[in-house]
Amino acid sequence: MNRDRANRGAKPPQKPPQRLDSTLSKGLLILETLATAPGPRGVSELARELGLTKSNVFRLLQTLVALGYVQATEDKLYRATLKTWRVGRAVVENVNLRDLAAPAMEVLARETGETIYLAVQEGLSVVYIDKVESTRPIRSWNPIGGTAPLHCVGTGKAILAARYDRMRARMIGHLTRHTDRTITSIKALDDEMALTRDRGFAIDTGEFREGVRSYGAAIRLPGGEPIGALGVSVPEVNLKDGDEPRICALVKRAADEVSQALGQA
Template identity: 35%
Template sequence: MSEIVVERPSSARDDRAAVEKAVNLLESFGSQGSTGIGVSELARRAELSKSTAFRLLGVLERNGVVEKVGQKYRLGERLQELGRQVLAPGHEQVRDVLLPFTMDLYELTRGTVHLAVLHGVEVVYLSKLHGHRPVPSPSRVGGRAPAHCTAVGKVLLAYDHDALDRVLRTELRRYTASTITDPAGLAAEIARVRDEGVAFDDQEAAPGLSCVAVPIFGVRGKVVAAMSVSGPTGRFDTRAQAGSLRRVGAAASQQLALLGRRNRG
């Protein structure tokens, strides 16, 4: 009787599959990357068995890519550090220059203040300022969020046509019942933002959270960042706060443009 030879998957193929599963698992955190999510829900979103998801999370936790908080997992500091390495060197300078203006905005509004830049089809948060009782929010410094459903993202897309084209060609993921997922609807919304110079997010990224944002201009009128203020829906009137945000944004833009001209000269 001839010997039956069973072909086994190559080691490279196994490694490739494991990496793809780990990446899918990380992507499944979505907007709950900083607040945490249970292993069962992560497994469902990544289309993995619970045992496979649990095993991969263990490996990721040992390497600092995710953190376990109680019975939930959240994205870890090491992943945030890797994300910061892809930012342009000038972003740290932008953050440092604009930090006093974020403090001014907080004093005026007592809301949660963000400073963000665009990276691909996502926003990256450079700074976050809040009081003793912050509203639960998926954002954190160094963290990312989809541009299409955040006020800062809409502002940045309004002044970056290439990035807007990429976003409109991708599937617009729904995060809440208010998230705009229709490309035509989003394009119309961004056109309005471009005309009015201010963007709103009414529970589009997270339930119970409303936000308003304006662009921050640098040398030659180029938008380099977005500044926003947010608070609990129903108790924080973003329309009423738009005036303070516009004034602080204009002052921040003037300062950033002045420093840019000095550096160029």
């Protein structure tokens, strides 16, 4: 009887804590740090930042170099290679972005009545990988597989703003004019990207096609990296008072919903 009372009051046995491989976890920590660093890092700097010994950091860096994930510079600093990006890209490609984005795109199409695009970055352009056609007599049109410059359209500007610190240098000399509203100076683009980041959506005021505006918001992976963008393309003749802020809020909400779905995929 006493034993039964004791058993009823006892806590269920706890599962033993999951054991992590110390070497692997430290190596991944170094790789993550280098992948997100704005520039190459030294052994001493990494050791101090991560709370590891210099000998441990050096040994792990040599392993990462041998595997192709890290590259040593001439001044004995280290940086992540594009192999890290390729592995991440392969993971992303296994996620069917079109399926995940489809419900949000349908809602966005119903609420705006305009053409909805799903776009991803390719070089200095965006590629449209899916769309929902407008139901209006006057509508914008781009085919699936069509492209547009990053700096000219809502989807492109949204993606560009999300990774502008890495893309800015590449944009210099490539700000091609398409209409009299196209941003063609890096200073103007700096200001536009700061504004886009602050408000969470991008606006194209007819910068790629005369008389057609577009509004875009980035779709992000859980770590914040943009994987694509949703956009609403609207002929200016269709816009009424109050439409623009409403559409901007709707596209941002839709992109946020797809980003959340990605985090649960």
